[in-house]
Amino acid sequence: MSAVKLVRMANQIAIFFRTQPDEAGATAVADHIKSFWNPVMRREIYAHLRAGGEGLEPLARAGLEALMARDPVAHESVTK
Amino acid sequence: MSLSREKDFGTPLRTGSTMVTLSIDGVQTRVPAGTSVMAAAAKMGTQIPKLCATDTLEAFGSCRLCLVEIEGRRGTPASCTTPVEDGMVVRTQTKRVADLRRGVMELYISDHPLDCLTCSANGDCELQDMAGVVGLRDVRYGQDGEQHRTIAADDSNPYFTFDSSKCIVCSRCVRACEDVQGTFALTIDGRGLGSLVATGGPDFLGSECVSCGACVQACPTATLNEKSIIEMGAPTRSIDTTCAYCGVGCGFRAEMQGDKVVRMVPSKAGKANEGHSCVKGRFAWGYATHKDRITKPMVRAKITDPWREVTWDEAFAHAASEFRRIQGAYGVDSIGAITSSRCTNEETFLVQKLVRAGFGNNNVDTCARVCHSPTGYGLKTTFGTSAGTQDFKSVALSDVILVIGANPTDAHPVFASRMKKRLRKSAKLIVIDPRRIDLFRTAHIEADHHLALKPGTNVAIINALAHVIITEGLVNEAFVRERCDLGDFESWARFIARDENAPEAVEKVSGVATSEIRAAARLFATGGNGAIYYGLGVTEHSQGSTMVMGMANLAMATGNLGRAGVGVNPLRGQNNVQGACDMGSFPHEFSGYRHVSDDATRDMFEGLWGVSLSPEPGLRIPNMLDEAVEGRFKGLYIQGEDIAQSDPDTQHVTRGLRNMECVIVQDLFLNETAKYAHVFFPGSSFLEKDGTFTNAERRISRVRKAMAPQAGLADWETTLGFAKALGCVFSYAHPSQIMDEIAALTPTFAGVSYAKLDELGSIQWPCNDSAPQGTPIMHVERFVRGKGKFMITDFVPTDERTTQRFPLILTTGRILSQYNVGVQTQRTANTIWHDEDVLEIHAFDAENRGIRDGDLVAIQSRSGEVALHARISERMQPGVVYTTFHHAKSGANVITTDYSDWATNCPEYKVTAVQVQRTNRWSDWQEEDRASGDLLRIIERKADAAE
Structure with missing residues (x-):
């Protein structure tokens, strides 16, 4: 999937969770993406993140960094 | 199965705890107060002769055929309009009333053509029946009465005719159009023998008539008669089934001659529709035998090749070989499937099982992705379950009805008739929609408030409504304190009280006047039972899920949950979109909305299916297409969906389809998507298979086979054949066995079986040990998730903005x-x-x-x-x-x-x-x-x- 589209989707998720009171926003973003995004999409966005993460909102970036740290697929190649 | 007809009690049956005892023809009987003498007699098996009465309509008392004698009463009252009383002694058959009835029939027959043997209603005519029941042997007035034979029959409607010469002016059609459908298209014109049913237009087609068929259903003679009956004759057998159009899920009787449908008759026992229908379910079933039906499996190597008809075995082998080849070349995740919201629960369950157990991934999705997936997310987050809260009949107890982003009279017409009935009585109506939908102003109904917002500002409006409720002290504090998470509520209340959510601020973005927002909010909060009904105008937005949560917040804040007359109710689009979601069609969930990463759930499925299952969510439909465009997703099995027409950005969809190496389409017709397919499995219509559909009120209803599948296989058998070719061992001899597996694996379906469905007629899930008869209303004493969860619903304008170029x-x-x-x-x-x-x-x-x-x-x-x-x-x-x-x-x-x-x-x-x-x-x-x-x-x- 195109990085532009994934970035937009991640930012949308972050924009929702940044206003929620009872959860650490980054964790909520990470949990949502882990629950609904297929590993293919996660691998793509991690690759984008590693390449600088252009366009990502701060909370989206924080959520993805938190997720990448605990997600086994983060270490798999994009083409898998 | 023989032809069955539903019993007619003459007037609507009453319910209630106050019982009345009376004597009818010397037999004591007890019925609820308010029951008519006619219905009380019918309940004990005595049919009092009648013509103008039928139990789908309130009594009218015009035909004078149902006269009875009641001790202590003067004269011979009409049994249809006389309510029972304690100690009442009724005689339904005396010489006096028999003579009167014969006299009445003589008058009717003097004005009616005696062409019974060639009449299309021969054998299905209440006038004919009553002539026999009253013992009519002579007509002293001759047959020269005004028969209106000079007026040509009106056959303008494509599905039924209106022939004045057969009309007895009982007004059943007029009353059905008013009371049942709520359109008021018909009236009685003229007086005495000159009285005629009139449409208020040049003819039926040119009138306000919406062709729901209620008048045809109510007509006791051949005056209003289906053209299919006129052409084919009377049915000889019938089968109870469920409509395959919208999410209302009306119960129907398929009336047949051999394997031909003669007509579809709405079932009074159908709890979703209670005898009503719309133009689609009642009349538009001819597609099932249309000449365009594809009845042979087909394959082709390239989409530019002509289709080649093959045997089922060849088609299965080719499809399986292609899918395995693709997985070998591009990986396990390179294929997937789309389940159909038009197919049965059992068929949908099988397709997702095939993907998870056979394809070895979770790349399965359904059309709810593009309609009500935000409903699932929003209601699960706030209430704990992904479905509407009420049964349809709940609306009869609503005092304020809030319709948001839905057009029920067009998209859910049979439910709209229920809603209109309540609105005509006394309920208030608030419409939130950019368009002035029909419900805004229709016969004897006018919305109290129309919040004609700019598209894309739903969340701003729902927040503004909540703002008024919070800041003006209109919260139902007792409900919130007892039923909801107070910490969440307090956070939400602080958020919603901010100036940015005030009507004055929201007016600027939504275009809705502050005064209207405030008035609507006050009405909803203080007007009694408030019910929210919504459609795709809520969900199909970049903030669709946020808006669903916003509505849930509003319902919780006003205490409008957990009883009849209230609730948050999605009006589902397709016949089985609720069921498709329930059955595990989403890539992240098993049946019953349990995440694939949940080890205990996965263990249960793995144990029964005997395979290892992926704990990772699969691709959703848009993701599959994106991946196809990228060249990594290569095979798709599509059961009963047409994504090339229904999904957004058509050119992106078709680019994705063109990039795939094997697209399998299973459908009745060569639809738009089939243009890009390599394998075609001919589908079966709802008339050709057994199964169940689940409607918008979570009601599971049986679909019963009325004719053999035109292509030889029902859809569930086709999936089985494909699975077998892929090497999967799925063994089912009948869809009831698939339902047994669903029940074994899905807690909310644990008590569902075909035997119970046959016994109860239909069941609303959850149905299990806690609710063995099903659950008409959800969240009665507690929310499924425990405490109701208020969510912050910040309004975020969509990125899709008007510009100078696109204004x-x-x-x-x-x-x-x-x-x-x-x-x-x-x-x-x-x-x-x-x-x-x-x-x-x-x-x-x-x-x-x-x-x-x-x-x-x-x-x-x-x-x-x-x-x-x-x-x-x-x-x-x-x-x-x-x-x-x-x-x-x-x-x-x-x-x-x-x-x-x-x-x-x-x-x-x-x-x-x-x-x-x-x-x-x-x-x-x-x-x-x-x-x-x-x-x-x-x-x-x-x-x-x-x-």
Whole structure:
């Protein structure tokens, strides 16, 4: 999937969770993406993140960094 | 199965705890207070003669045939209009009443043609029956009464005729149109023998009639008669089943001659519809035997090749070989499937099982992705379960009805009739919709408030309503304190009280006057039972899930949950979209909405299925298509969906389909998606199989086979065949065994079986040990998740903005006579009401562009361009245009974009920035689609196959 589209989707998720009171926003973003995004999409966005993460909102970036740290697929190649 | 007819009690049955004891013909009987003498007699098996009475209508008392004698009463009262009383002694058959009845019948017959043997209602005529029951032997007045034979029968309606000469002016049709349907299209014109039923238009077709069939159903003679009955004769057997159109899920009796449907009759026992119907379910079933049906499996190597008919075994082997080849070449995750919301629960369950257990991934999704997936997310988050809260009959106890982003009279007409009935009595109505929908002002109904918001500002409006409730102290504190999480509530209340959510601020973004927002909020909070009904105008936005949570917040804050008359109720689009979601069609969930990463759930499925299952969510439909465009997703099995027409950004969809190496389409017809397919499995209609559908009120109803599958296999058998070719061992001899497996694996379905469905008629899930008869109303004492969860619903404007280049907002919707992408309804006479999609535009926008009504106009967005004829409409607000998406040639989704809901990827169909201008040609896409369409559908038939 195109990085532009994934970035937009991640930012949308972050924009929702940044206003929620009872959860650490980054964790909520990470949990949502882990629950609904297929590993293919996660691998793509991690690759984008590693390449600088252009366009990502701060909370989206924080959520993805938190997720990448605990997600086994983060270490798999994009083409898998 | 023999022909069955439902018993007619003459007047509606009453319920209630106060019982009345009376004597009828010497027999003591007890019935609820308010029951008529006629119904009380019918309940004990005594049918009092009648003509103007039927139990779907309140008593009218005009025919004077149901006279009885009651001790202590003067005269001979009509049993239909006389309520029972304690100690009442009734005689239904005395010489006095028998003589009177014969006299009445003589008068009727003197005015009625005696052509019974050649009459289309012969054997199904209450006048004929009553003549026999009263012992009519002579007509002293002769047969020269006014018979209106000079008036030609009105056969303008494609499905039924109206013949005045057969009419006995009982007013049942008029009352059915008023009381049951709520359209008020009919009246009685003239007086005495000159009385005639009139439509208020030149004929039925030219009148306000919506062809629901209620008048035909109510008519006791051949005056209003189905053309199919006139053509074919009377049915000889019948089968109870469930309609395959919208999410209302009406119960029907398929009346048959051999394997031919003669008519579909709405079932009074159907709890979703209670004997009512709409033009689609009642009449538009001819598609099932249309000549366009594909009845042989077909394959081709390339989409530009002609289709080649093959045997089922060849088709299964080819499809399986291709899918395994693709997985070998591109990986396990390179294939997936789409389940059908038009197919049964059992068929849907099988497809997702095939994907998870057979394909070895979770790449399965369903059309709810593009309609109500935000409902699932939003209601699960706030209440704990992904479904509406009420049964349909709940609306009869609503005091304030809030309709948001739904058009029930067109899209859910049978439920709309229930709603209209309540609104005519006393309930208040608030409509939140950019368009002036029919419900806004219809017979004896006018919305108290119409919040005509700009598309894309739903969340701002729902927040503003809540703001008024919070800041004016209208919260139901007792409910919130007892039923909801107080910490969440307090956070939400602080958020919602902010100035940015005040009506004054929201007026600027939504265009809705502050006074209207405040008045609507006060009415909803203080008007009694408040019920929310909503449709795709809520979900198909970039904030669809947020809006669902916003409505849940509003219902919790006002205490409108957990009892009859209230609730948050999605009006589901397709017949089994609720069921498709329930059955585990989403890529992240097993049946019963349990995440694939949940080890305990996965263990249970792995144990029963004997395979290892992936704990990772699969690709959603938009993700599959994106991956296909990228060249990594190569095979798709599509059961009963037409994504090339129904999904947004058509050119992106077709690019994805073209990039795949094996697309399998299973459908009744060669639909738009089939143009890009390599394998075609011919589908079976709802008349050709057994199974269940689940409607918008979580009601599971049986679908029963009325005829053999035209292609030899029902859809569930086709999936089994494909699974077997893939090496999967799925063993089911009947769909009831699939339901048994669903029940074994799904806690909310644990108590469901075909035996119980036969016993109860239908069941609303959850049905298990805690609720063995099912659950009509959810969250009665506690929410499924425990405490109700208020969510912060910050309004975030969509990225899809109007610009100088695209200054208007396009929004899309449906029309009464058509269903979804039109593959079914356009193969029926329903096309008489809607032969093309048009663009509705406000006069101001039209004038600015020099557009006149009927002009061909080009509609351009950043995704594409199509041309439609314009209709200048006062329903629209300036700046907003509207079209339907029922015709493939229109290409409405060529214009819609890939923007989607933040939580679920549900496309933002309802907001597309466009420009509209006059044109003299179809768009390039339309020209190209027409040129290529036929080429991609060529079938190379064998000589014997063509016969």
